[in-house]
Amino acid sequence: MTEQQTDLVVVGCGAGGLATAVQFLQDAPGRRVTVLERTPRTQRGGNTTWTGSFFRLDADGRPAADFEQRMAELSNGKTDPAIIRRLAADAEPTMRWLNEQGVRTVADTTYFLTSKGPRLMPAGGGAAIVERLCVRVEELGGTIEYGATARALITEDERVVGVETDDGRSWRAPTVVLASGGFEGSADLLARHLGERGRELPTISPGGRANQGEGLEMALAVGAGVDGQFDRFHGEPIDPRTNIAEALVMVYPYGILVDHEGKRFVDEGSDTPDNTFEHVAYRIWRDADQYAYLIADQKLARQEISRAVLTDRAPETADTLEALAVRLGIDATALTATVDEYNKAAVPGPLVVTGLDGVATSGLTPPKSNWARPIDEPPYVAWPVTCAITFTFGGVRTDADSRVLRVDGEPIEGLYAVGELAGIYHHKYPGATSVLRALVFGRIAGRTAAGR
Numbered sequence: 001m002t003e004q005q006t007d008l009v010v011v012g013c014g015a016g017g018l019a020t021a022v023q024f025l026q027d028a029p030g031r032r033v034t035v036l037e038r039t040p041r042t043q044r045g046g047n048t049t050w051t052g053s054f055f056r057l058d059a060d061g062r063p064a065a066d067f068e069q070r071m072a073e074l075s076n077g078k079t080d081p082a083i084i085r086r087l088a089a090d091a092e093p094t095m096r097w098l099n100e101q102g103v104r105t106v107a108d109t110t111y112f113l114t115s116k117g118p119r120l121m122p123a124g125g126g127a128a129i130v131e132r133l134c135v136r137v138e139e140l141g142g143t144i145e146y147g148a149t150a151r152a153l154i155t156e157d158e159r160v161v162g163v164e165t166d167d168g169r170s171w172r173a174p175t176v177v178l179a180s181g182g183f184e185g186s187a188d189l190l191a192r193h194l195g196e197r198g199r200e201l202p203t204i205s206p207g208g209r210a211n212q213g214e215g216l217e218m219a220l221a222v223g224a225g226v227d228g229q230f231d232r233f234h235g236e237p238i239d240p241r242t243n244i245a246e247a248l249v250m251v252y253p254y255g256i257l258v259d260h261e262g263k264r265f266v267d268e269g270s271d272t273p274d275n276t277f278e279h280v281a282y283r284i285w286r287d288a289d290q291y292a293y294l295i296a297d298q299k300l301a302r303q304e305i306s307r308a309v310l311t312d313r314a315p316e317t318a319d320t321l322e323a324l325a326v327r328l329g330i331d332a333t334a335l336t337a338t339v340d341e342y343n344k345a346a347v348p349g350p351l352v353v354t355g356l357d358g359v360a361t362s363g364l365t366p367p368k369s370n371w372a373r374p375i376d377e378p379p380y381v382a383w384p385v386t387c388a389i390t391f392t393f394g395g396v397r398t399d400a401d402s403r404v405l406r407v408d409g410e411p412i413e414g415l416y417a418v419g420e421l422a423g424i425y426h427h428k429y430p431g432a433t434s435v436l437r438a439l440v441f442g443r444i445a446g447r448t449a450a451g452r
Contacts, residue, residue: 002169006032006143008449009163009173011150011215013037014048014207015126016419016438016445017179018133019094022101023446025140031450033142034171036163038149038180039210045130046181047391047420048435050205050245053126054119056432059107061095061120063088071430078426080227086400087433090440095120098439102132111250113308113353114272119432126435150180153218153415160222160414175414175449178404179442182392182420183213184233193230193394200290204236204388205245211391215421219396222415225407228423230394234434235281239311240291240386247311249383252280254303254353254371255296256342257385259288262325262334264342269370272356273308278429285387292385293328295339298377299351315381324380343374391434395423402445416445 008024010017013035021033037044056064064070071084095105107118122128137144147167154162154170162172183189185208190198203209220226239247253269253276266283270276284292301315318324321339325332345364351373361372396404396417403411419438 004034004169004171006034006171006173008033008175008177009171010035010177010179011163012046012179012181012419013044013130013134013144014046014179014181014419014438015129015435016442017177018130018137019439019442020177020179020418020446020449021142022133022136022140023443024450025137025142027447027450030141033137034173035137035142035144036148036150036165036171037144037146039146041146043206043210044134044146045127045207046210047205047207048126048438049130050207051126051435052121053129053435054110054121054432055091055095055436056430057091057095057120057436059118059120061092061105063091071433074428074430075426079424080400082400083398083424086444087437087440090444091436094436094440094443097443098122098129101136103128109307110274111248111308111310112272112274113251113305114274114355129435150214150218153222155222158413160412174452175416177402177416177418177445177449178215178219178396178421179417179419179438180215180421181208181211182395183211183216184389184392185209185211186213189213190389193392194233197285197290201235201285201387201389204238204390208390211420215417216395219404219415219417219421222412223406224404224412224415225397225409226394226423227397228393228395229426230392232393232427234390234393234425234429235278235285235387236390237277237281237284237385238388239313240384241313242311244312248309249294249311249385250277250308251296251300251305252294252385254300254351255294255375256339256368257284257292257294258330258335258338259292260330262330262338264338264366267366267369269368269372274431281387284385290386293330294383294385295324295335295375296381297375298379299373301381303351303353305353309383311383315383317379317381319378319380321380324382328382328384339375342368343376346372346374348374391420393423393425395421398422401448402441416448418442418445
């Protein structure tokens with residue numbers, strides 16, 4: 001085994017790992033950093049490269065008014081309050097730092113038709129973060145080793161002192177930062193934590209396939225505790241007919257969702273789509289055998305919905321419900337019966353997609369709490385919808401300084417974790433916080449490593 005000495009080893013080349021490396025090199029000029037990235041250069045960056053990377057921040061980079069409250073509420077109080085406070089406090093300085101590295105941020109509209117205003121995001125999305133921070137790592141003297149898959153942590157006297165890769169190389173360093181993503185790319189780990197049907201979940205983007213869970217397994221092998229909800233994940237509703245990444249279908253609240261038997265299974269309009277899309281995607285996977293159909297009519301088709309439907313495939317269309325059912329492979333009698341039952345419980349009137357309208361069904365199970373307009377204006381339209389996994393919730397337990405903690409809460413000396421690998425999410429994902437927390441806690445890990 002060939003062994004090299006460095007001052008910091010970072011496992012993973014996404015937002016968290018790169019923020020760690022750049023901050024360390026800025027705080028400790030002349031010191032050595034090695035970033036280990038399992039993919040070739042052309043595929044680097046994991047999920048970060050493929051995401052639009054919206055931040056739950058106002059245009060000036062400050063946290064949205066409900067930032068801390070929302071994160072606490074959506075986790076049912078299980079996310080460490082100290083981590084939430086640190087994330088909120090360091091958000092705006094991190095945006096300024098990101099700008100200083102050459103990543104411009106802009107306020108832009110999201111893909112939710114109910115959005116009340118733009119959200120902050122990097123110009124060029126997550127790919128811009130990866131490209132620019134990789135340049136900064138190398139400008140500052142760091143090294144990125146591509147095709148290097150970390151397999152085991154090296155320990156001495158219960159301290160982590162390095163990393164081994166699967167090709168027989170090792171790197172020794174006082175600090176190791178794991179930033180290698182979750183386990184959404186591993187069918188075996190998904191099956192272990194979600195049940196056998198976890199194998200059915202495609203990743204939202206090619207970047208997620210590289211997240212095989214080695215970082216989690218390595219940390220557990222040296223005594224790390226766990227946090228985050230292992231049987232939940234951040235999922236999104238996509239069009240399965242296409243191979244493009246993030247082929248989102250975010251107009252499901254304005255029609256009805258039926259399963260392969262032509263039956264409804266969820267309240268499509270329980271809240272605005274930015275608050276329900278993860279739950280709806282999860283229900284498609286859990287309750288509709290991972291395949292559903294959004295059924296709507298011209299009341300929806302007449303709307304300007306292009307920013308909420310990111311697939312490159314047109315909806316299926318037909319002049320009658322029976323013909324639409326044939327196109328979708330659904331029993332025509334079952335589909336028409338479902339639509340008839342829904343229409344009787346719906347309220348006639350115009351469809352307004354820009355906010356909760358309180359138009360609800362009466363006496364229908366499951367109910368539809370908003371946008372309950374009849375589906376009765378042909379030609380009818382339909383999009384197939386499946387659930388894609390964006391990232392897993394379960395990970396290693398960390399503190400507000402990014403230190404990996406043992407089961408008893410004591411830190412493992414020399415080991416830090418940032419990004420998806422740090423398990424902070426429970427129950428529901430507070431949207432537009434994932435890349436933000438990777439950057440914030442990556443910088444924290446980098447500063448801490450420089451001080452060691």
